[in-house]
Structures are given as C-alpha cells and as structure tokens.
Amino acid sequence: MPRYDAPVRDMQFIFHDVLSLQNYSNLEGFSEATPDIIDQILEEGGKFASQALFPLNKVGDEQGCVRHDDASVKTPDGFPDAYRQFSENGWSLLAKDPEMGGQGLPQILSTAISEMMSSANMAFAMYPGLTSGAYEALMAGGSDAQKQKYGPKMASGEWAGTMNLTEPQCGTDLGLIKTKAVPQEDGSYKLTGQKIWISGGEQDLTDNIIHLVLARIEGAPEGIKGISLFVVPKYMVGEDGALGERNAVSCGGLEEKMGIHGNATCVMNYDGATGWLVGEEHKGMRTMFVMMNEARLGVGLQGLSQAEVAYQNAADFARERLQSRSLTGPKAQDKPADPIIVHPDVRRMLMDCKAFIEGARMFTYWTALHGDLLHRSPDEKLKEKAGDYMALLTPVVKAYLTDRGLKACNDALQLHGGTGFTSEQGIEQYVRDVRITLIYEGTNGIQALDLVGRKLAANGGRAVFTFFAEIDDFIGANEDNEDLAVFIEGLKDAKAKLQDGTTWLMQNGMSDFNNAGAASTDYLHLFGLTALAYMWAQMAKVALEKRGSDPFYDDKLVTGRYYVSRILPEAGAHLAKLKTGAEPLMALEADHF
Numbered sequence: 001m002p003r004y005d006a007p008v009r010d011m012q013f014i015f016h017d018v019l020s021l022q023n024y025s026n027l028e029g030f031s032e033a034t035p036d037i038i039d040q041i042l043e044e045g046g047k048f049a050s051q052a053l054f055p056l057n058k059v060g061d062e063q064g065c066v067r068h069d070d071a072s073v074k075t076p077d078g079f080p081d082a083y084r085q086f087s088e089n090g091w092s093l094l095a096k097d098p099e100m101g102g103q104g105l106p107q108i109l110s111t112a113i114s115e116m117m118s119s120a121n122m123a124f125a126m127y128p129g130l131t132s133g134a135y136e137a138l139m140a141g142g143s144d145a146q147k148q149k150y151g152p153k154m155a156s157g158e159w160a161g162t163m164n165l166t167e168p169q170c171g172t173d174l175g176l177i178k179t180k181a182v183p184q185e186d187g188s189y190k191l192t193g194q195k196i197w198i199s200g201g202e203q204d205l206t207d208n209i210i211h212l213v214l215a216r217i218e219g220a221p222e223g224i225k226g227i228s229l230f231v232v233p234k235y236m237v238g239e240d241g242a243l244g245e246r247n248a249v250s251c252g253g254l255e256e257k258m259g260i261h262g263n264a265t266c267v268m269n270y271d272g273a274t275g276w277l278v279g280e281e282h283k284g285m286r287t288m289f290v291m292m293n294e295a296r297l298g299v300g301l302q303g304l305s306q307a308e309v310a311y312q313n314a315a316d317f318a319r320e321r322l323q324s325r326s327l328t329g330p331k332a333q334d335k336p337a338d339p340i341i342v343h344p345d346v347r348r349m350l351m352d353c354k355a356f357i358e359g360a361r362m363f364t365y366w367t368a369l370h371g372d373l374l375h376r377s378p379d380e381k382l383k384e385k386a387g388d389y390m391a392l393l394t395p396v397v398k399a400y401l402t403d404r405g406l407k408a409c410n411d412a413l414q415l416h417g418g419t420g421f422t423s424e425q426g427i428e429q430y431v432r433d434v435r436i437t438l439i440y441e442g443t444n445g446i447q448a449l450d451l452v453g454r455k456l457a458a459n460g461g462r463a464v465f466t467f468f469a470e471i472d473d474f475i476g477a478n479e480d481n482e483d484l485a486v487f488i489e490g491l492k493d494a495k496a497k498l499q500d501g502t503t504w505l506m507q508n509g510m511s512d513f514n515n516a517g518a519a520s521t522d523y524l525h526l527f528g529l530t531a532l533a534y535m536w537a538q539m540a541k542v543a544l545e546k547r548g549s550d551p552f553y554d555d556k557l558v559t560g561r562y563y564v565s566r567i568l569p570e571a572g573a574h575l576a577k578l579k580t581g582a583e584p585l586m587a588l589e590a591d592h593f
C-alpha cells in the first residue's frame, strides 16, 4: 500500500539552516514562529496529513463526489469528518490576519503545511486552498463591511470560498464572459449566467459557500475592461452573521474527470442570484488577480506535492522489487535477483525526482518568504523588491513546478513498471491528479506568455535585473569557495544563458510578437532551471558548512551535484530552441496539419 510521510527534516533544513527564519523576527508574526514552534507545527501538520488525510486519498479517487436531485453534492466518505478536524485544529488559521481570528504566523509556514495536506490528499486540500484564495481577494478588494461579514468565517474554514471565472465559451479569454449583473435599488445586483468547472462549487463540508464571481454589469464595455467582481453567498448572511434564505445559485451538474475525483467540479447556475460588487465597477480583474496569484502559487505547490508522494513510493518500490542482477555483479546474494535500485537507469528516475523536488521546495518557500516580506516588512525598498519577485516568479512557480511535477509523477509510475499502470499500488492516481495542475489557474502556456509578455518588461525590467544582480552577488561572494565550485560554475553558466535568452527576447520579441510567443515556454523552463540552480547553490553552501554532523548534509550535496550535472544542462537546449524564433512553428499552413 502507498504511504506518505511528511518531509519534515527537509522543511526544517530550509527554514532553520538555509533561510534562517529566526533572522526575520522584526517582521510581524515571525517572532512567534520560534524554531520550536515551527518544528511542533510541522510535526503536527505531518501527522494530520499522513494519518487523517492520506487514507482518504484513494477513497476519494474511487468514490468521487455525487450530486443529488436536489442539487446538493456529497463528497467522499470521510471528507466531512476530516474537514471538521482540519478546521477545528485551526490549520486554515495559521497565517491569517489576527483581526479575522487568524494566528498571523508567517505565510511560509502555512505553505509547508499546505504542501503536506496536498501531498496527502490533493482533492481534499483544494477545498481549503481555494477558500484561502477567495479570502485573500476579499481582504484585498472588499469593503470593510464585506471583510467583517465573511472574513472570520472564511479564515476559520467554517465557510468555504470559490472562484467563478470560466464559462462554456471562455476559459483563457475572460473578456468573453457573458454572466450578467443587473443593479438593484438596494445596492445589490442580480446575477444571471452559467459558470463551468467550478472547484468546490457545491459540497457538504461547510455551512455556507462564498462564491466570488466575475460578471458583466449591464451596459459595461466589451472585453476584459467591462468585467466586475461580485460576492455571492450560497446562503444570505444577516447583519448579525446568521444564515438566512437560500440564494438563487445552484450546482447544475458535476463533471466526470480524469483525476481529483474527491473535489467537486461543478456547473454553477446563477438564476438571478443576489450578489454584491467587490471593489470598483469594471475593475474586477484587478482584485481577481490577487486571488489568482495566490492560487497560482498554490498550484505550483500542488505539482511539487504530488511529485513528493509519488517519489516516496517509487523509492520504496525500488528497494523492494527484485529484478535482474546489477550490471557490476550480484548485490543481494541471498535473493534470486537484486532490488531494482541497483540499476543506473532506475537511479536516473529516482534522482531526477529527488533533485527536482528538493530544489523546487526551496524555490517555493523562498518565494513564499518574499510574500511575507511584501506584506510585513517595514522597509519600503525591500517591499518593492519582494513585490517585483512575487510578480516575476509566480508564473515560473506555477508552470515549471507543475510541468516538472508531472514528469516526476510519470517517472515514479515508470519505475513501478506494470505495477505503476495498474491501480492497486495507487501510483497512477498521482499522475491523473497532478495532470490538471498544468491546465487550471491559467494553462502553463499562458503562464509563459505572462512571464515574457508582462512580467519581464514591467518597470523597465526592474524585477529580472534585480534577480540577475542578486545571483551575481551570490556568485561574487562565493567564487573563492572551492568546495562550492561546481554549484557556482553551474549557476554562472545557467544565469548567462538566461540573460542571453532575456536579451534575445527583448531584441526579437517586440519586433515580432510571434517570436515572443514561440520562445515563451522554453524561456520559462530556462528560468525555472536557473532559479533552481540558485536554490541548490544556497542549499549546498549550508550543507558544506554542516557536513559531517549528519549524513543528511552529505546526501544534500550528492543530490545537488546531480541537479547541476544531469538536469541543469537542459538549459542549453531551451536557449537554442527559444532562439529559433517563430518561423519553425508558424511555417505550415493551418490546414496542412
């Protein structure tokens, strides 16, 4: 049977040794996050994930959700009870604002907990994950009254939140949204239209569901500039916070889908539902982007989380499965064959997973730390840099970690041979579950376009140039460290390639936008590879200092060297491909395909 053990040691290494969170005690919430408290939260979170959520992962996959004739939706057996425990334990409150009843702890800590919950049961973790995104959007764009009305109950998880963007005719292109909002005399709006593929649109976990809905106010300008954001509760909420009558929003059907069966993916019908404007008229996308950015980092984390659980089970299988003898002669003399972990090609799959996962974890947490700096630092310059990094890195975290997360799950499945393809061992579920992460919250292709089209050029390229300068500083400060040389050389080379690719884009992307489009995915991968090389260099530096005290640090160095020698060379191929420009992609006539 599959297992999941939260990688607490690795998380502690990043928090305490590499990022030294104790040095940030001047930031709100960080002084309470002492190393002891962090360790305790990680341990408890790990236990909850592996003991309460992981056993429900297969149940959720097999049972899925069921819609009844009265439009109610039943989640898989065990989900409501696990959700109750999740809320009662206060897991969703960790990093939330104390004014809303939250504990105000650093977001980076909450990120680690989210990783665990998602590894253990991605379909389950999506319910509180989306609620957090909706909560953040309301906190960013809602009125004080809206914040007070919905904030505390969404922060605690007593009520859930959803995001309603997609309609049958529009996914990527939200300018095509048709859902209509008609102003009422009392200041509310009546919303009419259909949304599709809405995660957690209906469920039996919470007393109320707070839908954030994009719609077009009657007479609004065409396209994206005419979209407004509304809050539409499933049950009306009185001034005293009590639940009132049912709103005219209901689940019209559930999607049959490839994975995340435990998460209800709903068609949502708005039949004159009462909603209230969030923020300004026609400026809905601005607030929704707060939610989308939060959600995009969460989706990157999902890619990592599924890679982790798939890898753990692949490592177990590789130690147990006996097939063939080692190329260099028998290793398990007492057995009829050697465990497959002796074979270099099996090692390739395991090491590819491990080197990606550990680099990606550091990258995600480091990015989350910039989120904390953005919201909590008193230093304006630092805030500006953190904001620039969050904007620049969000598409990279989302798309690179999910592309590679899928590859890792595939490698873990491949390593299992036929056992991977059949369902008993449970590996194929991770491949099916992780697959959606490349699609929702903006497909990975759209993330790449966002990176090259918007994020690179913003403020005259300030974010990317700051990132390059930071890497240069790190290289400069560590160039004399002979033990670190392999990491510094790798980083230097990758950064030079990324800079080369950036210059190429700046010179060729503006003159022909198809060049930018054609280069975008390779550029994003080159960026991801370089970012992970920087993460590995930082981790290796600490591991070198601590080596000898614990084999953990030696393993870290071995894994980091693998990253530099066996994964980082992909940077060269991505640079070569992105420099071909659009011609090889666009040459064929559309009807010649």
Ligand SMILES: Cc1cc2nc3c(=O)[nH]c(=O)nc-3n(C[C@H](O)[C@H](O)[C@H](O)COP(=O)(O)OP(=O)(O)OC[C@H]3O[C@@H](n4cnc5c(N)ncnc54)[C@H](O)[C@@H]3O)c2cc1C
Residues within 6 Å of the ligand: 163, 164, 165, 166, 170, 171, 172, 173, 196, 197, 198, 199, 200, 257, 265, 436, 439, 440, 441, 442, 443, 444, 445, 446, 449
């Ligand atoms: C399980 C599931 C859960 C979901 N949950 C939610 C949810 O909770 N809320 C919600 O609102 N939505 C949700 N979605 C919808 C999801 O966000 C969309 O599917 C996604 O944004 C892509 O839109 P689309 O499917 O219409 O694809 P399309 O927009 O039709 O795109 C099709 C293909 O064309 C490419 N493409 C499109 N435009 C361009 C372009 N300009 N340049 C380059 N390539 C382009 C895309 O990358 C993609 O490969 C969910 C979807 C699924 C399957």
